Amino acid sequence: MSGLLRQAGQWLNPPFLISLAMLAIVWEFAGRSADILTLPPLSAVLAAFVRLWSSGVLTAPLLDSTIALLTGLAISLFVGSAVGIAIGLSRVADVALGPFIKAGLSAPMIAFVPVFMMIFGIGSETRIATVIAFSIFVVATNAATAVRSTDPALLEMARSFGAGRWRILGEIRLPAGAPYFLAGLRLGVARGIKGLINGEVLIAIMGMGGLVKKYGTVFSMDQLYAVILLIVLYAAIWVGAVTLLGRLVLTERRK
Amino acid sequence: MNANATPAIAVQDVSKFFVSADGRRTRALDKVNLAVERGEFVSIIGPSGCGKTTMLKMVGGILDWDEGSISVMGAPVSGPGPERATVFQSFALLPWMTVLDNAAFGLKMRGETKAARHAKARNLLETVGLADFANAYPGELSGGMQQRVGLARALAVSPNVLLMDEPFSAIDAQTRLILQTELLDVWSQTDLSVLFITHAMDEAVFLSDRVVIMGARPGHVTDVIDIDLPRPRTEETRRDPRFVELTARVWDRLRGLMTDERAGAPS
Ligand SMILES: Nc1ncnc2c1ncn2[C@@H]1O[C@H](COP(=O)(O)OP(=O)(O)OP(=O)(O)O)[C@@H](O)[C@H]1O
Ligand SMILES: [Mg+2]
Numbered sequence: 001m002s003g004l005l006r007q008a009g010q011w012l013n014p015p016f017l018i019s020l021a022m023l024a025i026v027w028e029f030a031g032r033s034a035d036i037l038t039l040p041p042l043s044a045v046l047a048a049f050v051r052l053w054s055s056g057v058l059t060a061p062l063l064d065s066t067i068a069l070l071t072g073l074a075i076s077l078f079v080g081s082a083v084g085i086a087i088g089l090s091r092v093a094d095v096a097l098g099p100f101i102k103a104g105l106s107a108p109m110i111a112f113v114p115v116f117m118m119i120f121g122i123g124s125e126t127r128i129a130t131v132i133a134f135s136i137f138v139v140a141t142n143a144a145t146a147v148r149s150t151d152p153a154l155l156e157m158a159r160s161f162g163a164g165r166w167r168i169l170g171e172i173r174l175p176a177g178a179p180y181f182l183a184g185l186r187l188g189v190a191r192g193i194k195g196l197i198n199g200e201v202l203i204a205i206m207g208m209g210g211l212v213k214k215y216g217t218v219f220s221m222d223q224l225y226a227v228i229l230l231i232v233l234y235a236a237i238w239v240g241a242v243t244l245l246g247r248l249v250l251t252e253r254r255k
Numbered sequence: 256m257n258a259n260a261t262p263a264i265a266v267q268d269v270s271k272f273f274v275s276a277d278g279r280r281t282r283a284l285d286k287v288n289l290a291v292e293r294g295e296f297v298s299i300i301g302p303s304g305c306g307k308t309t310m311l312k313m314v315g316g317i318l319d320w321d322e323g324s325i326s327v328m329g330a331p332v333s334g335p336g337p338e339r340a341t342v343f344q345s346f347a348l349l350p351w352m353t354v355l356d357n358a359a360f361g362l363k364m365r366g367e368t369k370a371a372r373h374a375k376a377r378n379l380l381e382t383v384g385l386a387d388f389a390n391a392y393p394g395e396l397s398g399g400m401q402q403r404v405g406l407a408r409a410l411a412v413s414p415n416v417l418l419m420d421e422p423f424s425a426i427d428a429q430t431r432l433i434l435q436t437e438l439l440d441v442w443s444q445t446d447l448s449v450l451f452i453t454h455a456m457d458e459a460v461f462l463s464d465r466v467v468i469m470g471a472r473p474g475h476v477t478d479v480i481d482i483d484l485p486r487p488r489t490e491e492t493r494r495d496p497r498f499v500e501l502t503a504r505v506w507d508r509l510r511g512l513m514t515d516e517r518a519g520a521p522s
Binding site: 151153154156157158159160161162163167171172175176178 | 345361
């Protein structure tokens, strides 16, 4: 628990608070003084945020997006880990599937969203597919590294006590690879949220990305920025939570 | 049934080749012969790269050989077996498991129930003086304590043969002397046969009934020195003129091999 507090405390340090305050001040004045129509002052954005939040307009899209995100991430974690573990353990799987994983890791996945729309239509499946496309490759890559990078001395030890291939996977490779799996999870969540919003903006009628599209097309700048603020916070909270979870798991094991 | 007549470890005319990346076959071991009698403590000493670890892995059943035969307790080796257990130079403890679970790891691999393996592991932690650390994690222990866990893990499976590959080489010199005495204490209370690899001549002489000296390129046995020091061996033993003499003899033989190595040819 004290670990949790210490982690949270890292965000409340003076240098960060000062740069945050500076950003807020610059934003406020730039928004007020210049006649830049595209940048409302921060105070107006915050007011719009409070207004939207308390009216409940944000709640449904937030929940809706979250369900799609979790569905996509669950599939990514399950399939991505399985494929990654297979690649990490077997040369044949590595040769057969490795190149696709490498390509998928760097390919601009947003290009596939129109394809998903054609396949799945204008529905939740499309953004779930986008979440998966954005996150599955990084999960698989990390899973492969996780089971491949085991200390050979530990493998030898387990073998000398008669452990077979699967026993070694369960008892040695998977637990030893935990830091890599957690890194994959963290990156997968971050990329999955990118995929979610990307997909929703293109689909235009659902979730938080749908709100971005909606307020953007009518030039309701304060509400648009309020939603963007919500998305940034949403992503930061998710990634922060997963990072914390990872640290807790690893310190619990007291490496 | 005179199984007792067969040695604990019998290595006969064993040769081993490694195939390097460019496809060349190099001979790592050349017709090695070695026997460890039941209840005997034998050390192997030799220059780096002479194939000591390779030998031990083959006896442990985790590495194949090309020619010759190896048997343990009268049965040919064809993989790891319950009558053998290994203690590793790098300890090879699992950092995410408690000391107790580490000590019980071998038993878990043999399918013992949690209650049974914890009971045995606790017993052995007591033997190696770590009863109070059962719930600690390896990272919280000193090197010497970690290797005691490694020893407890090996002993927990009740082996007949204990294989040790430089088990004390990563441990500070003072602790090392203490661990040597402790190891002999444990060994003398059992009928364990031990094959022990080391680079330390005094360690080999202090522990062993016989010291096997190996030369390199390719690995082969050059000498076997009987250590006729009385047991039990104590701190007194280290000051015994005979101990000093035997250590010097081991060094003489080894030094010959080392100068060969430097000259690149026998001198
Ligand atoms: N997997 C392998 N592939 C190719 N060559 C190997 C392999 N393992 C060992 N060797 C070679 O076999 C020889 C013997 O190695 P080994 O590790 O058994 O030596 P060692 O006597 O244990 O040395 P040290 O005292 O340094 O531990 C060395 O020349 C080494 O390079
Ligand atoms: Mg070695």
